[in-house]
Amino acid sequence: MKRGLTFCCMLIFVAVFSVIGSCNKNDHADSSGTTSIVFKTPDGFPPPNDYFSGNPITKEGFELGRKLFYDGRLSRDGNFPCASCHQQFAAFATFDHPLSHGIDNQFTTRNAPGLFNLAWRKELHWDGGINHIEVQPLAPITAPNEMGETVNSVINKLNQDEHYRQMFSKAFGTEEINSQKMLKALAQFMLMMVSADSRYDKMKAGKVTFTEAEQKGYEIFQNKCATCHKEPFFTDFSYRNTGLSVNPFLNDFGRMRITHNAEDSLKFLVPSLRNVFITYPYGHDGRFYALSGVIDHYRSGVIDAPGTDPLVRNKIPISDLEKYELQQFLRTLTDSTFIKDTRFSQPSE
Amino acid sequence: MKILRVAGTVIALVLVFISCKKEVSNEGNQYMIRLKFTPTANGEPLEFGKQYLNPLGEDFSISAFKMYIGHISLVEDGTIKVAENREAYYLLNAAEPASFIVETGLNGRKFTHIGFQIGIDSIYNVSGAQAGVLDPANGMFWTWSTGYIMAKLEGNSSYSNEVNNNIVYHIGGFKSSEQSIRQVVLPLPGQQSWALDTNTETEIEIKIDIDKWFSSVHQLYIAATPAIMTPGAVSMQYADNYASLFNTVSINRY
Numbered sequence: 001m002k003r004g005l006t007f008c009c010m011l012i013f014v015a016v017f018s019v020i021g022s023c024n025k026n027d028h029a030d031s032s033g034t035t036s037i038v039f040k041t042p043d044g045f046p047p048p049n050d051y052f053s054g055n056p057i058t059k060e061g062f063e064l065g066r067k068l069f070y071d072g073r074l075s076r077d078g079n080f081p082c083a084s085c086h087q088q089f090a091a092f093a094t095f096d097h098p099l100s101h102g103i104d105n106q107f108t109t110r111n112a113p114g115l116f117n118l119a120w121r122k123e124l125h126w127d128g129g130i131n132h133i134e135v136q137p138l139a140p141i142t143a144p145n146e147m148g149e150t151v152n153s154v155i156n157k158l159n160q161d162e163h164y165r166q167m168f169s170k171a172f173g174t175e176e177i178n179s180q181k182m183l184k185a186l187a188q189f190m191l192m193m194v195s196a197d198s199r200y201d202k203m204k205a206g207k208v209t210f211t212e213a214e215q216k217g218y219e220i221f222q223n224k225c226a227t228c229h230k231e232p233f234f235t236d237f238s239y240r241n242t243g244l245s246v247n248p249f250l251n252d253f254g255r256m257r258i259t260h261n262a263e264d265s266l267k268f269l270v271p272s273l274r275n276v277f278i279t280y281p282y283g284h285d286g287r288f289y290a291l292s293g294v295i296d297h298y299r300s301g302v303i304d305a306p307g308t309d310p311l312v313r314n315k316i317p318i319s320d321l322e323k324y325e326l327q328q329f330l331r332t333l334t335d336s337t338f339i340k341d342t343r344f345s346q347p348s349e
Numbered sequence: 350m351k352i353l354r355v356a357g358t359v360i361a362l363v364l365v366f367i368s369c370k371k372e373v374s375n376e377g378n379q380y381m382i383r384l385k386f387t388p389t390a391n392g393e394p395l396e397f398g399k400q401y402l403n404p405l406g407e408d409f410s411i412s413a414f415k416m417y418i419g420h421i422s423l424v425e426d427g428t429i430k431v432a433e434n435r436e437a438y439y440l441l442n443a444a445e446p447a448s449f450i451v452e453t454g455l456n457g458r459k460f461t462h463i464g465f466q467i468g469i470d471s472i473y474n475v476s477g478a479q480a481g482v483l484d485p486a487n488g489m490f491w492t493w494s495t496g497y498i499m500a501k502l503e504g505n506s507s508y509s510n511e512v513n514n515n516i517v518y519h520i521g522g523f524k525s526s527e528q529s530i531r532q533v534v535l536p537l538p539g540q541q542s543w544a545l546d547t548n549t550e551t552e553i554e555i556k557i558d559i560d561k562w563f564s565s566v567h568q569l570y571i572a573a574t575p576a577i578m579t580p581g582a583v584s585m586q587y588a589d590n591y592a593s594l595f596n597t598v599s600i601n602r603y
Contacts, residue, residue, distance in 0.1 A: 054477060129494040134477030138485055138492040151486035179486050183478035258494050260527075260581045 034058040034171065039119065042196035044204060044232050048119035051133055051191055055184045060171035063347070065189025067167065068182060070346045073157045074137075075147035076103055082140065082186075083346065085112045089339055091195065091275035092116065098286025106145035109250050111286035113271060114279045116195035116338060117233060126268045126284045128239060129258045134187045138179075151179050158182065193344060195274050196232075199332040210332065217329025220322050224298075227311055228270045234333065239267035240309045243302035247285050254284065266307055277331045278339070291330055295323050379454035380545035383552040384421065384463070386441060386449040387598075388414060390559045395443055404564040407571045409516060411504040414443035414559065415489060416591070417469050417482075417497065421453045423460035424534050425542070430464060432456040438469060438482050440489065441557075457545030461537060463553050467591060468499035468530035471523040496521055496580065499529050500591050502562055509575035516571055518562075520587045522580025529584055531592035537600050554598040565593040 037057045041047055055061075069086075072078040085100040085108070086092040092115035094100040099107040110126050124130040130139060140146040141154060158164045158177050169175040171185060200218075202208045210218060221229075230236040239255040246252070246266065255264035268284045282288040288297065298316040302308065318326065338344075388395040390411065391402060398410050417440055422433035432455045442448045473479055474496045489498045502518040509516050522529040535555065537543065545551055563569050566589040577583050 051477070125493075131475050131495040132477040135485070135490075135492070135495050138490065142492050151484075155486065178480055179484050180478040180480040187477070257579075260579065 034060050037062055037192070039191065040194070042194060042201070042232075044201075045120070045196065048191075049122060051119060051187065055134065055187055057188045057192065058171060060167070061185050061188040062192060064164075064167045064171045065185035065187070066344070067164075067347050068186050069189055074141055074149065074154055076149045076153070079103070080147050082137070085140075085146075086115050088344055090114065090278050091335070091339055092193070092344075093275075093279035095278075096280070098281045098289075100146075102143070102146040103148040104145075108143075108146060109252065110284050111281060114275050115190060116193045116274065116335075117272065118193060119191045120233060121237065123237075123269075126271075127255045127258050128269060133190060134183045137183055137186050155179055155182065189344075193338075195335040195338040197337040198274065198335040200329075201335075203332070211328070213325045213328040214332055216322075217325035217327070218332075220318070220326050221329055224316050224318070225326075228309075229273050234273035234276075235270040237270070239264065239269055240311075241266045241268075241305075241307045242297070242312050243304060243308040244283065244287070244297070245303060247287070250285055252285065263307070266305075273330060274333045275335055275338070277334050291327050292323070295326060299323070377456045378547075380457045380547065381452055381550065382421075382423075382455055382545060383550070384451045384453075384465075385552055385554045386451070386557055387554065388441075388443055388449065388557040388559060395559060397443070401560070403562075403571070404560055405568060405570055407506055407508040407563070409504055409506040409508075409563075409571060411443070411502065411559065413501055413503040414441075416441045416467060416500040417489065418451070418465045418467055419469065420464075420466035421451070421455065422464040423455055423458060423545075424462035424464045425458075425460050427462050427534060427536065431458040431460055433464075440482050440487055455545060459542045459544050461542045462534050463537060463555075463597065464532065464534040466530060466532055467588070468521070469497040469523070470530070473497070474523040491519075491521065494579070496523055499588070502559070506571045506575065508571040510572075511575045515576065517576040517578060518587060519578040520584050520591065522584050522588075524580070527580035527585065529580060529588040531588050533592055533595050535595055535597045537597055539600075543600065550603040552601045552603070554601065556596045556598050557594045558596065559594065561594050562587070562590055565590045 035058055037059055039048065039052060039057060068074060069082045072081045072084075074081060080103050085094045087095050089095065094112040098111060099109065100112045102108055113126070118124070118133055121133070122131070124133065124136050125139070130136045138151065141149050141151065155177055158168075164177065165175050168177045168181055172181050199208060203210050228236055228238070228240060244266070253265050255267040256262065258264075276282075276291065280288075280290060282291070282294050288294045295318060298312060299318045300315060302312050302315050304313050390399075395411065395414065397412055400408055400410055403409055417438055419438035420433055420435050421437070422430045425431050434453045434455055437453055439451045440448060469483065473483055478485075483497070485492070489501065490496070491498060498519045498521045500518075500520045502516070504516050505514045506516050507514055511517065520529055537553065543551070563571065567586040569586060569590065574583060577587065
């Protein structure tokens with residue numbers, strides 16, 4: 001009797017799995033000759049979003065994405081590759097610029113954020129307007145003040161390059177170059193950008209101990225900042241209004257442009273604070289040149305308007321000593337392994 | 350042995366519950382059906398740049414008209430889909446006359462109406478980079494707020510206060526609160542029902558009446574809205590209107 005039962009269970013099991021298997025339409029023909037790259041989730045991080053089953057990461061796809069990321073031909077005049085605004089030594093933010101330079105002497109309308117840990121992001125940009133990492137590059141490529149190109153023109157340029165045709169063929173099995181493949185390759189490159197080896201991470205792993213000031217700063221941070229800047233990403237991925245005044249030249253109302261909901265007026269993504277010390281200036285329009293200015297905003301600058309987040313509405317009391325300690329802690333979030341990782345640097349040829 | 354029978358039933362039930370969910374089956378023999386659209390304005394075949402008058406008394410001319418359709422279906426009694434191709438999408442584009450001839454394979458059951466959807470299913474709006482007719486290079490994709498533009502109408506009108514009197518309608522939105530996908534079901538001329546088979550080619554001629562873009566379900570004055578380029582309440586009104594642009598003219602069997 002008991003054996004019969006076991007047998008039945010097994011039958012059901014097999015049947016169920018064969019059906020699930022047959023329903024799965026995502027069959028990826030082994031694009032023969034590719035070497036897959038395993039995406040490693042750092043200790044203490046939750047599993048990433050599934051950007052991988054529809055776009056398995058391979059050495060060939062990743063290297064193609066890397067070449068594209070550093071290639072000026074993705075812009076109209078050849079001078080504005082992704083990397084012109086996303087610089088590795090600044091954790092892929094634009095170093096020292098509140099707004100970044102785009103084509104024809106124009107500026108972006110927002111501060112370029114650092115690029116890392118994107119595999120855990122469901123939405124991108126300060127207003128969350130982009131819902132998938134693969135389609136993100138279309139925004140800078142086609143924006144008249146960033147790369148000023150059209151998708152067709154970029155694809156034509158790539159098609160004229162024998163080397164690209166080979167690389168696309170190696171990565172995706174066919175020589176045909178289209179926007180989908182270009183976007184998937186860029187996504188592979190960016191998804192691999194994981195930053196989780198800062199002094200903070202080493203402290204968490206028990207490999208180093210914080211100085212007294214760093215430790216105090218961490219405690220203050222956990223009390224006063226971590227609800228929004230939640231560990232381990234140092235963001236809870238929400239959109240919030242922190243009581244910043246509206247820049248009269250940019251008139252940027254943030255998330256409202258995407259949701260058309262008045263309640264979202266002036267809400268912006270809570271940015272990750274990993275690598276924050278090297279990604280200055282700060283804020284969605286880069287209005288703060290130093291961390292000290294951001295902390296002063298929370299201490300005394302917050303505008304108490306109807307939409308201001310209750311957590312900051314009454315300002316956050318921070319003494320001068322605490323401010324110093326907070327900054328000491330924020331410095332521990334710099335990941336020097338990441339910014340020196342040669343996998344992400346400009347390819348040689 | 351009883352236990353085996355029970356097991357068999359259980360397995361059968363489980364299989365039924367979890368097997369791939371198909372809304373309308375399009376299995377069995379496939380027969381080609383052709384839809385032939387003719388875009389018109391003021392009752393004449395559409396010409397770019399020509400002056401027209403909309404039903405609200407406003408002049409307009411057109412420089413671009415594009416629309417995504419898909420989910421072509423055969424419908425019985427106006428409500429029951431008997432066959433549907435949920436895979437294929439088509440981009441109708443007034444700049445490319447060939448795009449107005451659309452062919453698809455469908456199971457040949459009995460039908461009295463032809464149906465299709467305007468717009469791209471939400472899944473393709475949220476799943477990253479697409480290719481073919483859905484390639485963003487086709488210019489029907491918002492880059493700064495992800496999603497497909499389901500239909501585009503551009504031109505001029507003296508009633509527009511935009512630069513160069515431009516009129517610009519980029520209509521889209523796939524979230525439930527901003528849904529711009531619309532279903533169209535058109536009766537076929539005559540009373541009888543039809544079926545697809547191997548021996549006859551079936552072609553359905555459909556007229557697109559662009560005048561109704563401005564006035565059918567809603568009266569949408571150019572003077573009030575010369576341009577709209579985001580999803581939302583206004584976009585949805587244009588979507589209600591674009592669902593009523595279509596009329597079947599004839600069904601031809603060769």
